[in-house]
Amino acid sequence: MSDAALVELVLTGDQDVFAVLVERYKDAVQNLAYRMLGNVTEAEDVTQETFVRAYTQLGTYKPMHKFSTWLLSIASHLAIDQLRRRRFLALPLEDIPFLEWMPDLGISPEQSALQGEQQDEIQLYLQKLPSKYRAVIVLRYWYDFSYEEIANTLKLTPALVKARLHRARELLARYMQQNATSENEEVQVDALPRR
Numbered sequence: 001m002s003d004a005a006l007v008e009l010v011l012t013g014d015q016d017v018f019a020v021l022v023e024r025y026k027d028a029v030q031n032l033a034y035r036m037l038g039n040v041t042e043a044e045d046v047t048q049e050t051f052v053r054a055y056t057q058l059g060t061y062k063p064m065h066k067f068s069t070w071l072l073s074i075a076s077h078l079a080i081d082q083l084r085r086r087r088f089l090a091l092p093l094e095d096i097p098f099l100e101w102m103p104d105l106g107i108s109p110e111q112s113a114l115q116g117e118q119q120d121e122i123q124l125y126l127q128k129l130p131s132k133y134r135a136v137i138v139l140r141y142w143y144d145f146s147y148e149e150i151a152n153t154l155k156l157t158p159a160l161v162k163a164r165l166h167r168a169r170e171l172l173a174r175y176m177q178q179n180a181t182s183e184n185e186e187v188q189v190d191a192l193p194r195r
Helices: 003-011 015-037 040-056 067-085 109-128 131-141 147-154 158-191
Strands: none
Touching: 003 015, 003 067, 015 040, 015 067, 015 109, 015 131, 040 067, 067 131, 067 147, 109 131, 109 158, 131 147, 131 158, 147 158
């Protein structure tokens, strides 16, 4: 059954059908919230609040738009609000959880560890980005939203979306280059002969 048909059933009084929409999109909402917040507990809170808001505001949903875009728009706004609330707090590295949701693909423990480290590194780079850049990066590269969909979700113009994506990629490249430079300096220091 389509999302629009499910929404229509909920609006006509069959509230239990909303559970189907929750089941269908809970992972996508949780993933978006986690990518933006980098904290499992906060992501779970945002996920729960997203579905509460979606349920209470279901009458504002317009079937001409994709339900997923509408729902992820609510989630991204709630995540940005959460980021604003904690703007002045520094997030210690030990509070950034491992990506436990990665499926077991039958790969070796070594490959799994390397992939986990890469995912953690990506998450650390994302956390360095200001929220306005993080939102466009997550929607574009994790959810494959078009510029139009991102613009509609974040209430921006497509031109501003392109500009923010460009700036976000520049910042990510800078963070990666700084990290590579500092790692090379550490290797060079370690390579010095000891006396």
